[in-house]
Amino acid sequence: MNSYIPLILFTVLTNAAAQLMLKRGMTGLGQLDPGHDGLIATVLRVVFNPFVFFGLCTFVVSMASHLVVLSKVQISYAYPFLSLAYVVVAVYAYFFFQEDLSPARIAGIGLIMLGTIFIAQS
Incomplete structure (x- = not known):
């Protein structure tokens, strides 16, 4: 199973x-008001925002690679690795979106990483 870690990563x-692109795109769009702008116009505005569009495309790539992983390894092994995405997003958001990274979040990130190491060793 360890040979699939690069694909899992x-x-x-x-x-x-994908999450970071979606955040960037939605931040650029500001608050949405489908009631005022109309639902279809709002959906089109969101989907055709370049960051949102490429974020959605990146999700498709991510899900395709996840499907390949699931065809090769146990889900109880592969799925917990997805929690590492939170680690990447939280650290990136701290440095580039100036989001809070409190001591509790840092401790949680450490636990996620430790848990993932235990799972990778199993």
């Missing part, structure tokens, strides 16, 4: 990249 990184 690719899945994690593309998942995190």
Whole structure:
């Protein structure tokens, strides 16, 4: 199973990249008001935002690689690695979106990483 860790990590990184692109795109759009702008116009505005569009495309790549992983390894082994996407997103968000990274979040990140190491060793 350890031979699939690079593909699993690719899945994690593309998942995190998708989240970050979606955040960037939605931040650029500001608050949405489908009631005022109309539902279809709002959906089109969101989907055709370049960051949102490429974020959604990146999610498709991430899910495709995850499907390949699931065809090769046990889900109880592969799925917990996806929690590493939170680690990547939280650290990136701290440095580039100036989001809070409190001591509790740092401790949680440490536990996620420790748990993932235990799972990878199993």
